[in-house]
Amino acid sequence: MNTPHKIGFVSLGCPKATVDSEQVITQLKAEGYDIVPSYDEADMVIINTCGFIDSAVEESLDTIGEALHANGKVVVTGCLGARSEMIKEKFPTLLAVTGPHAKDEVMQAVHKNFPAPHDPFFDLVPKQGIKLTPRHYAYLKISEGCNHRCSFCIIPSFRGDLVSRPINQVMQEAAHLTNAGVKEILVISQDTSAYGVDVKYATHFWEGQPLKTKFIDLAKALGQLGVWVRMHYVYPYPHVDDVIPLMAQGLILPYLDIPFQHASPTILKLVKRPGNRERVLERIHAWREVCPELVIRSTFIVGFPGETEDDFQQLLDFIAEAQLDRVGCFMYSPVKGAAANELPDHVPEEIKQERYDIFMQAQQVISTAKLKQRIGQTMKVLVEEETDEGYVGRSYADAPEIDGLVYIETDQVLALGEFHQVEVVDTDEYDCYAVLSALLSSHT
Numbered sequence: 001m002n003t004p005h006k007i008g009f010v011s012l013g014c015p016k017a018t019v020d021s022e023q024v025i026t027q028l029k030a031e032g033y034d035i036v037p038s039y040d041e042a043d044m045v046i047i048n049t050c051g052f053i054d055s056a057v058e059e060s061l062d063t064i065g066e067a068l069h070a071n072g073k074v075v076v077t078g079c080l081g082a083r084s085e086m087i088k089e090k091f092p093t094l095l096a097v098t099g100p101h102a103k104d105e106v107m108q109a110v111h112k113n114f115p116a117p118h119d120p121f122f123d124l125v126p127k128q129g130i131k132l133t134p135r136h137y138a139y140l141k142i143s144e145g146c147n148h149r150c151s152f153c154i155i156p157s158f159r160g161d162l163v164s165r166p167i168n169q170v171m172q173e174a175a176h177l178t179n180a181g182v183k184e185i186l187v188i189s190q191d192t193s194a195y196g197v198d199v200k201y202a203t204h205f206w207e208g209q210p211l212k213t214k215f216i217d218l219a220k221a222l223g224q225l226g227v228w229v230r231m232h233y234v235y236p237y238p239h240v241d242d243v244i245p246l247m248a249q250g251l252i253l254p255y256l257d258i259p260f261q262h263a264s265p266t267i268l269k270l271v272k273r274p275g276n277r278e279r280v281l282e283r284i285h286a287w288r289e290v291c292p293e294l295v296i297r298s299t300f301i302v303g304f305p306g307e308t309e310d311d312f313q314q315l316l317d318f319i320a321e322a323q324l325d326r327v328g329c330f331m332y333s334p335v336k337g338a339a340a341n342e343l344p345d346h347v348p349e350e351i352k353q354e355r356y357d358i359f360m361q362a363q364q365v366i367s368t369a370k371l372k373q374r375i376g377q378t379m380k381v382l383v384e385e386e387t388d389e390g391y392v393g394r395s396y397a398d399a400p401e402i403d404g405l406v407y408i409e410t411d412q413v414l415a416l417g418e419f420h421q422v423e424v425v426d427t428d429e430y431d432c433y434a435v436l437s438a439l440l441s442s443h444t
Helices: 013-029 054-070 084-090 103-113 153-158 167-179 215-222 240-249 263-272 277-290 311-320 349-372
Strands: 006-011 032-038 044-049 074-078 137-141 184-188 203-206 209-212 228-231 255-257 295-303 327-333 376-388 390-394 406-409 420-427 432-439
Touching: 006 013, 006 054, 013 032, 013 044, 013 074, 013 103, 013 184, 044 054, 044 103, 054 074, 054 084, 054 390, 074 103, 074 295, 137 167, 167 184, 167 203, 167 209, 167 215, 184 209, 184 215, 209 215, 215 240, 215 432, 228 255, 240 277, 263 311, 277 311, 295 311, 311 349, 327 349, 349 420, 376 406, 406 420
Parallel strands: 006 032, 006 044, 044 074, 137 184, 184 228, 255 295, 295 327, 406 432
Antiparallel strands: 203 209, 376 390, 376 420, 390 406, 420 432
């Protein structure tokens, strides 16, 4: 029997890139390749890169250089791979360079250098594929690309226009995941609420029922699977209103990740970002009337070209009014290829940093106050890790890696990747501290 070829894999970037990595690794395993954790063990290395902001580009380039130095046989894929000429000029000895969501091209490069050990049709791979996340949660990518042309963003140049996956295929994948024991599905795309607009909301059949390729239909269908369903990258279109009652009913998590980016009308116009501050605030208030438990997280950019002190103050006023639960912030980064780089009146770096610090301090006050309201509440928590001090988990309000944690004090042994009930006894700026209340027998 031939010794399987060993492939090293480095995955960088956002959850969409993580899904791309999972697809490639699944195919590699299906064809009999071994995935190894070090450069020294690998016959070759695949690097899935990120090119969204300057720091991500730098990390990707450093990783490529490191892999070439340590191993020598490297294939580059991912968003930065779309700038193939730049990469090949800097690293001329690379085996191949491909763009994002390019599983077939990556496999061709692997086959060219290390032929497949066997035919995958005669080998078993789990229906859910190989996942890079812990067993209890998984990302579900419902589309590729984006129809927006936000001036700070170069993702469409990497990933193209919106291409929605047929809803029956999405539901089949979701069903495979839940049958494999996944407790939480995180729905991702570049614009989740635009799902299906490119295919005119085409109808497909899932388990004998017609479903439109549409955000609301998808939410309803996923809500029947009996697991946590968390919505990411949702733009605040009017039709998002239709999903809020599903949250109030407990079908999907009362959680929305909405990339608002800014609040000043002037900046939103420059950014070419859909959204109106007043209407957005009205919508947020209306959502909370329907579903008081709703948690909203968002990301913002400070220091965008042309941003004045008044623009920045409008942003501070917005977060004070909106009372968002979780917020991330970036300082504007002039990523190569972004249209915004051509705008006048770039903000000095020291002013960017100052505004970033002020913004995050203001949000920290809001987040701290909102978390304090949870003291005394009993919450359902998905337990993920055991530490010397106890257990660590997440509530419905906490998405993995980007939000807070729930630290659980208990003498009992808790099963990881399972739900438990806890009582919140203390909080800080980001996290909750709790004691075990009672084991939750149901997974729903």
